[in-house]
Amino acid sequence: MPATDTPPVDAPRTRPHRLRLSIGAAVVLGLVVLSAAVGLGIMRGQAAPSESVPLAGTAASPAPSGDLYVHVLGAVERPGLYVLDLDARLVDAVAAAGGTTDDADLTAVNLARVLSDGEQIVVPVVGAVAETGVPAEGSADGRIDLNTADQAALETLPRIGPALAERIISWREENGRFQSVDDLLAVPGIGEKLLEAIREGAKV
Structure with missing residues (x-):
């Protein structure tokens, strides 16, 4: 029987096998690159510092400012309504009213007391009712x-x-x-x- 040129049995299978290997390797490589990109993005997000947004009314905000109104009566030169600073003390209210008269009883008031808005201050004369409303000595x-x-x-x-x-x-x-x-x-x-x-x- 005459001999014929027959190609090797495994010759036609070699090229498709290599093609499948190339496609698989490309898919694996793509997945690896994608995973690396995702991981890098996560790491960057974790490493990025977060910004602190200041809240209104926190300690960083400036202290409120304004005035307080006090009503000064009694043994002062000019009784009336006066507008003072928020940190004013009773001595400031008395000074704004022109000071005390000669018969003022300064032992009955606390000149160092911090004032509050809207209060009425009465500087008594000697023997009269004191600022606290308690009768002073000798006013029985x-x-x-x-x-x-x-x-x-x-x-x-x-x-x-x-x-x-x-x-x-x-x-x-x-x-x-x-x-x-x-x-x-x-x-x-x-x-x-x-x-x-x-x-x-x-x-x-």
């Missing part, structure tokens, strides 16, 4: 001092209601201290009969 007669008493104290006088008490305080703020009980006649609504009714319970 129970009479109301027209120059230092607040509205509640004035209303304890005979026939003095809220309206007249407010008028007495207003007159005191506008005109200064009462020099005598008779000065009440200058307050609108107070006449001779009312004055006589309250004379024994009032003093200056």
Whole structure:
């Protein structure tokens, strides 16, 4: 039987096998590159520092600023309403009111006390009601001092209601201290009969 040229059995299989190997290697290489890129991105995200956003009202914010209003009465030269700094003390309020009068009882007030907004300060005269509302030594007669008493104290006088008490305080703020009980006649609504009714319970 004549011999024929027959190609080797494994020759036609060699090229497809190599082709499949090349495709598989490319897929594996792609997966490796992708995994490396993802891992690098994660590492970068972890290594990146996070920014701190300041919150409103934290300690880094500046302290609030403003003014406080105080009402100064009693044994001062110019009783009235004054606007002071937030860190003001009672001595600052007294100074704003022109200082104290000669008969002021400074032992009855704490000049170093820190003030608060909206408070009323009464500097008493010697023997009158002190700032705290406690009768000072020697004021055991129970009479109301027209120059230092607040509205509640004035209303304890005979026939003095809220309206007249407010008028007495207003007159005191506008005109200064009462020099005598008779000065009440200058307050609108107070006449001779009312004055006589309250004379024994009032003093200056």
